[in-house]
Amino acid sequence: MGNIKICTLYFIVLLSFLVETESAICCLRYVKNPRRCGFLKGYDIQIMTEGCDLPAIIFHTVTGRSICANPSQNWTQERVLCLKKKAETMKTKTMSMFTTLS
Amino acid sequence: MINDSSENYNYGDYYEGAVEPCSVESRQKLENFLRLFIHPIICVAGFIGNSLVIVTYALYKRTKSMTDVYLLNVAIADILFVVALPLIIYSEQHSWAMGNMSCKLLRGIYSVNLYSGMLLLACISGDRYLAIVQARRSFRLRSSTLLYSHLVCAAVWLLALLLSLPTFIFYERYENGLTESTFLFNNNTIMEEIQYVCSFKFESNETARMMKTIVPSSQVAVGFFLPLLIMGFCYSSVIVTLLRAKNFQRHKAVRVVLTVVLVFVVCHMPYNLVLLYHTINLFEQQECSHEEAVALTMTITESLAYLHSCLNPLLYAFIGVNFRNHFRKILRDIWCLGKNYMSARRSSRVTTEMYLSTRRSMDYSNNENGTSFTM
Numbered sequence: 001m002g003n004i005k006i007c008t009l010y011f012i013v014l015l016s017f018l019v020e021t022e023s024a025i026c027c028l029r030y031v032k033n034p035r036r037c038g039f040l041k042g043y044d045i046q047i048m049t050e051g052c053d054l055p056a057i058i059f060h061t062v063t064g065r066s067i068c069a070n071p072s073q074n075w076t077q078e079r080v081l082c083l084k085k086k087a088e089t090m091k092t093k094t095m096s097m098f099t100t101l102s
Numbered sequence: 103m104i105n106d107s108s109e110n111y112n113y114g115d116y117y118e119g120a121v122e123p124c125s126v127e128s129r130q131k132l133e134n135f136l137r138l139f140i141h142p143i144i145c146v147a148g149f150i151g152n153s154l155v156i157v158t159y160a161l162y163k164r165t166k167s168m169t170d171v172y173l174l175n176v177a178i179a180d181i182l183f184v185v186a187l188p189l190i191i192y193s194e195q196h197s198w199a200m201g202n203m204s205c206k207l208l209r210g211i212y213s214v215n216l217y218s219g220m221l222l223l224a225c226i227s228g229d230r231y232l233a234i235v236q237a238r239r240s241f242r243l244r245s246s247t248l249l250y251s252h253l254v255c256a257a258v259w260l261l262a263l264l265l266s267l268p269t270f271i272f273y274e275r276y277e278n279g280l281t282e283s284t285f286l287f288n289n290n291t292i293m294e295e296i297q298y299v300c301s302f303k304f305e306s307n308e309t310a311r312m313m314k315t316i317v318p319s320s321q322v323a324v325g326f327f328l329p330l331l332i333m334g335f336c337y338s339s340v341i342v343t344l345l346r347a348k349n350f351q352r353h354k355a356v357r358v359v360l361t362v363v364l365v366f367v368v369c370h371m372p373y374n375l376v377l378l379y380h381t382i383n384l385f386e387q388q389e390c391s392h393e394e395a396v397a398l399t400m401t402i403t404e405s406l407a408y409l410h411s412c413l414n415p416l417l418y419a420f421i422g423v424n425f426r427n428h429f430r431k432i433l434r435d436i437w438c439l440g441k442n443y444m445s446a447r448r449s450s451r452v453t454t455e456m457y458l459s460t461r462r463s464m465d466y467s468n469n470e471n472g473t474s475f476t477m
Binding site: 025026027028029030031046047048049050051053054055058065066067068 | 120121122123124125126276299301302303304305306307309310311314384385387388389390393
């Protein structure tokens with residue numbers, strides 16, 4: 001009976017350790033073909049100075065997926081600029097909408 | 103209403119050749135299993151075994167020979183390791199809530215003990231080489247300069263500390279996840295809880311590239327291959343000398359030496375080979391499935407390497423007759439064992455000590471001067 005209690009306590013203590021472990025979710029390859037800007041809605045920058053070993057631009061698509069792109073390629077930088085323009089356009093429209101209301 | 107004709111297209115063909123960040127789910131499941139069931143056993147067994155070694159040396163045996171000094175230091179390194187490991191696991195589960203200093207300290211201690219533990223095992227093989235292969239020549243040196251072993255141990259710990267400096271310097275507690283996120287439609291984004299990790303963090307790509315190569319490379323080179331070379335040379339010479347001896351107990355001694363080397367290789371070679379392979383392929387593009395296989399293998403072989411910490415007391419300390427004698431004194435003092443127990447053990451002791459008996463009569467005046475490597 002004492003052994004069962006000890007084992008139960010041991011198991012309960014160990015269960016408290018069972019949480020997600022830390023691992024970086026990284027791009028390990030780059031996509032070969034460019035994607036249209038209209039297909040994209042945002043991006044992340046993957047840097048080498050932390051857990052990942054490859055620099056990358058991670059585009060997020062309107063359908064909720066992520067695409068790994070090579071930052072040194074021209075089309076990648078063009079898409080980043082395009083997304084920034086989209087953000088700027090959205091900002092302008094939002095401001096004008098509030099101006100109209102007032 | 104955005105009337106952009108460029109957005110009217112079929113999504114289907116865009117999933118061909120799509121490259122996404124790699125999932126780590128299967129590795130996480132394995133890691134959880136190991137941390138829940140395997141690592142606790144290793145840590146408890148390692149703590150008990152190495153504690154017994156330290157207590158035996160501290161209370162009864164003292165360090166009478168060079169090998170004893172090395173064995174004590176190995177036990178200290180191993181016990182620090184089995185104490186640091188559960189603290190690291192706990193901290194990882196709780197976002198390193200104890201802060202940046204605990205991150206640097208625990209990872210650094212882990213690294214120091216890895217190096218010192220391996221290098222001290224090499225020192226033990228060197229000492230056995232001197233004792234057996236160069237027996238006559240080294241007797242005066244070994245018995246009169248116990249100081250040398252303390253100096254060697256100090257040098258080993260210092261070297262381990264120097265090699266671990268990158269870990270102390272570059273390991274940081276920082277927020278997990280990608281930086282400089284740019285989302286256009288924020289209302290679709292679900293805000294997730296912030297998670298902290300303890301890992302390498304560099305200031306530039308050049309530093310990152312250099313350190314991510316140097317640190318695992320030095321771990322493989324100095325933490326495994328160097329000790330392996332030293333042990334290989336020393337124990338090979340020991341075996342050759344033993345086989346030449348006319349003592350009928352030599353085969354048992356050879357088996358002990360072979361066991362020590364075999365366990366070392368089995369425990370540490372798989373992990374170091376995988377680490378070497380992973381380091382060679384660093385910074386190269388690769389498939390998710392390939393990276394996943396490498397990560398899984400590294401996780402499994404790393405646990406195998408941990409196992410060596412709780413095997414060391416059995417392989418090195420308790421294998422010596424004198425050490426077992428002193429350990430039995432502890433048991434006798436604690437449990438008040440009578441003389442009958444010692445009498446029952448006397449015959450087996452005589453048998454196991456017949457090896458080196460002729461050598462002992464020449465080199466040692468009494469039994470207490472025998473070292474723990476007497477088998």
